[in-house]
Amino acid sequence: MIALAASLLMMGVVPAASAAAPEFVAVKKTQFTRNGHPYYIAGANFWYGAYLGANDRPRLLKELDTLKGMGINNLRVLAVSEKTDMKSAVRPATTSAPGKYDERLLAGMDFLLAEMAKRDMTAVIYLNNFWQWSGGMTQYLNWFAGTPALDPNVTKDYETYMRETARFYANDKAQAEYRNVIRTFIGRKNTVTGKPYAGDPVIMSWQLANEPRPGNASSTPEEKAIYVKWIADTAAYIRSLDRNHLVSTGSEGLAGSAQDAELFEKAHASKDVDYLTYHLWPKNWGWIDSKRVDATWSGALEKSSHYLNVHIDYAKKIGKPIVLEEFGMDRDGASFDIKSPTTVRDRFYKVVFDVVVDRAEKGDPIAGFNFWAWGGAGRAANADYWWKEGNDLMGDPPQEEQGLYSVFDTDKSTIALIRGYADRLHALERK
Numbered sequence: 309m310i311a312l313a314a315s316l317l318m319m320g321v322v323p324a325a326s327a328a329a330p331e332f333v334a335v336k337k338t339q340f341t342r343n344g345h346p347y348y349i350a351g352a353n354f355w356y357g358a359y360l361g362a363n364d365r366p367r368l369l370k371e372l373d374t375l376k377g378m379g380i381n382n383l384r385v386l387a388v389s390e391k392t393d394m395k396s397a398v399r400p401a402t403t404s405a406p407g408k409y410d411e412r413l414l415a416g417m418d419f420l421l422a423e424m425a426k427r428d429m430t431a432v433i434y435l436n437n438f439w440q441w442s443g444g445m446t447q448y449l450n451w452f453a454g455t456p457a458l459d460p461n462v463t464k465d466y467e468t469y470m471r472e473t474a475r476f477y478a479n480d481k482a483q484a485e486y487r488n489v490i491r492t493f494i495g496r497k498n499t500v501t502g503k504p505y506a507g508d509p510v511i512m513s514w515q516l517a518n519e520p521r522p523g524n525a526s527s528t529p530e531e532k533a534i535y536v537k538w539i540a541d542t543a544a545y546i547r548s549l550d551r552n553h554l555v556s557t558g559s560e561g562l563a564g565s566a567q568d569a570e571l572f573e574k575a576h577a578s579k580d581v582d583y584l585t586y587h588l589w590p591k592n593w594g595w596i597d598s599k600r601v602d603a604t605w606s607g608a609l610e611k612s613s614h615y616l617n618v619h620i621d622y623a624k625k626i627g628k629p630i631v632l633e634e635f636g637m638d639r640d641g642a643s644f645d646i647k648s649p650t651t652v653r654d655r656f657y658k659v660v661f662d663v664v665v666d667r668a669e670k671g672d673p674i675a676g677f678n679f680w681a682w683g684g685a686g687r688a689a690n691a692d693y694w695w696k697e698g699n700d701l702m703g704d705p706p707q708e709e710q711g712l713y714s715v716f717d718t719d720k721s722t723i724a725l726i727r728g729y730a731d732r733l734h735a736l737e738r739k
């Protein structure tokens with residue numbers, strides 16, 4: 309039966325249910341499984357993986373080998389970027405205009421997935437972005453609502469940005485093009501392996517977007533309802549195209565849900581949303597001052613520990629696995645310099661890993677982590693640390709200084725931490 313299913317898969321005939329494909333990551337109660345064993349995520353954020361697959365394959369192979377050596381088994385990657393006038397967005401973009409997709413960048417994803425499969429890695433692929441650094445939802449609204457694509461790095465007005473960007477969810481024309489992109493990816497045949505994406509177990513999850521939010525901190529009940537409906541409708545649409553892969557939201561948790569726990573739970577209640585996600589950003593959220601660590605560490609620790617644990621408790625209540633798919637801390641003294649120490653980062657990573665791995669070992673529904681983000685061999689090119697087209701890509705997207713949160717291949721203490729905790733998670737897969 310499995311041989312028949314496998315051959316059907318190879319011919320692009322995707323079985324209605326994933327029962328015939330144990331090699332796909334699946335959910336069993338509050339755990340992931342793969343190939344009949346528990347599966348845990350020791351992952352990295354590697355948003356630019358497909359860009360390297362298109363433009364710098366020697367570097368990509370080196371990065372994948374380094375990550376594999378660290379025990380990394382999962383990469384969270386951007387599927388597609390949209391051409392935009394917003395200053396702090398990556399260039400070139402996959403989508404130059406609605407329906408016009410750059411085949412080279414799409415083939416970059418093919419190569420990335422082919423190489424990840426060789427290293428027994430799985431991919432979480434996010435199909436849009438709430439933030440401006442890849443064009444994202446704001447650019448869709450510029451195309452279809454005619455609204456100006458205002459870069460919040462320029463306006464400094466994130467509250468307006470978030471409120472306006474959330475109009476994406478109810479814009480029918482924007483949703484139609486978004487679904488074109490979803491169909492393009494899910495219906496794609498890998499030009500390197502010949503495998504249809506929908507039948508390729510290297511993909512773990514289709515993710516609706518990076519950090520979709522219902523609006524800003526003052527989101528109205530109507531905006532929240534629109535957000536929940538968008539998640540449920542889009543997840544159901546993805547499921548209608550592909551019953552082999554998991555679906556996730558890309559939510560940050562409470563911080564991305566207007567601090568509304570009921571909203572976070574509703575957003576993940578859909579039968580077509582297979583697991584929960586959350587992100588942890590003490591610096592971005594003002595919990596720690598990197599230039600006053602002694603004065604702010606204890607408060608940041610208390611808030612971070614609560615945030616880490618309470619979302620695992622939400623997952624337990626909902627009965628689905630949860631992944632901490634983003635967390636990060638800057639270098640000592642808020643430096644961007646690759647030569648600066650990472651004492652505070654390493655201390656923070658250990659706090660995160662201790663909660664995640666301890667609770668995973670206890671059998672709680674935390675299924676692992678993806679740190680933000682792998683910088684590897686990338687190096688900042690400019691004295692002001694801002695990215696310009698043609699510069700190395702690294703863990704920090706163009707809207708942030710290059711070196712802010714990136715873990716570089718020279719950050720040996722951080723790499724050793726990651727490896728040690730990855731090993732503990734992988735030990736759980738042998739049970």
Ligand SMILES: O=C1NC[C@H](CO)[C@@H](O)[C@@H]1O
Pocket residue numbers: 439518519589592634636680704705708713
């Ligand atoms: O998804 C994200 N979360 C936080 C990152 C660091 O600020 C940011 O670069 C990215 O947009």
